[in-house]
Amino acid sequence: MCLEKTILITGASSGIGKSVTKQLAEQGHKVIMLCRNKEKSEKVIKEIDSKNAELLLCDLADFDDVKRAAKEFKNKYSKLDVLVNNAGSVFADRKTNKQGYELTFSVNHLGHFLLTNELLDIITERVINVSSYAHKFGKINFEDINLENSYNSLKAYSQSKLVNILFTYELARRNKKITVNCLDPGFVKTNVGENDKNSYISYIMKIIRLFSKSPEKGAETIVYLATSKDVENITGKYFCNKKIKKSSKKSYDLKVAKKLWDLSEEMIKNYKP
Template structure:
């Protein structure tokens, strides 16, 4: 990975941190994206000390905010003309419904719309690399996911696990559609299940059932380092040169849910995601996409 530039979102803890540390150890220039500036800077210093790699950079953005995503993409592309690897790792679970600054469901906004928007905004820098790679962290929960276009934001009926599973299926549908759209560009896009990993997953709003079961489930969970292995593999291994539009688990390509291969569903999700992120909106004079306004929803 010497000489390669990698961006990892949600890289200040858990799988993201383990991924950043491993790729830094392999010599990559690593952009560590975190929500809290002080914590991000502290983690970057820890990675530099642990790996001896001084080319580890702190980048701060609350990815649930589309304004923050746009700013991150704009500032990063100004600093780096090419991006070799984008690891869309940030995500989370909330037992109750929360809304973002954009008036969207927090789970769908962070887990799906953030990587959708960030990836699209960084495509030119990925295409500028010799062989750009996009790696998105999904979950085995994608197998239980359904895309409910009639209540995409969970305004009528919210379930934390249903919202999470929907967002993780969206990760897979997005990746497959992205791979099709990037055919012939040299940029690859793959998605993965990291396994059941010991992290702070659901810590902010876990719910009573989750809190009751977590101590038992934790006993069979793997470490963040183990959970990061597939992300690192897809980011760095020559074994996956040119491989695109695949779902991985334990560093091996495998089948995702039957629904995830529905091309019509993927195309519709893409169109809805463009609407919700304002990607089709005209550019403002400062280079950022004009904000279409809060409380956007799709019926």
């Protein structure tokens, strides 16, 4: 028998997140899809055709909106069993959010960092952060975290995916009441990199897509981490294909993780609404 969980997943309007939502809803879990595009997400809900999936509108790049969405969630639900931080973006040219922070860092990390911290007191079981193999090329540019002086899309994306892992390990060290893990879904045929057509990153993604798996396959490790009893006591790990793997050497740096946490807190606190 499947014990129904309440699961919130970001970026459920397409790709991996959409497949995860479908699989979890079919298993009987209540899935709250945190998405920014109403029309697109409502189409997905229709397609999934399950009373278990519902929409929570939110733009992760807008910190006021993240706070509002967390509050709206808490008004409706007294607990959240599993949070899946899945949404991700990459941009050919440097863009910023309302607060002037670089957009990849804002969406892929800061929005999720804020969302997680706003919901932490009602999370009962698991936090799952979707990273990528690309983290291995990442470097945390503390001297220029917003990449004002040296932007390129791969640098921004790989930095954000390394940050996802450092955040996972740090949260796992700070909070022993829940489990916190991250994963690389592998190469998956999705829209990632398609924001800016004809860009360098979109050409790379076109080639990668030739060797990629389906979103259904790409969803498997997330569904496993969200529901399996095998991992209910495992925390602070990086998974690929449902197996624990070693992440890059840089991702285990305790000093960097602490510094990143403090910086993220400061960036979230000091933003001007």
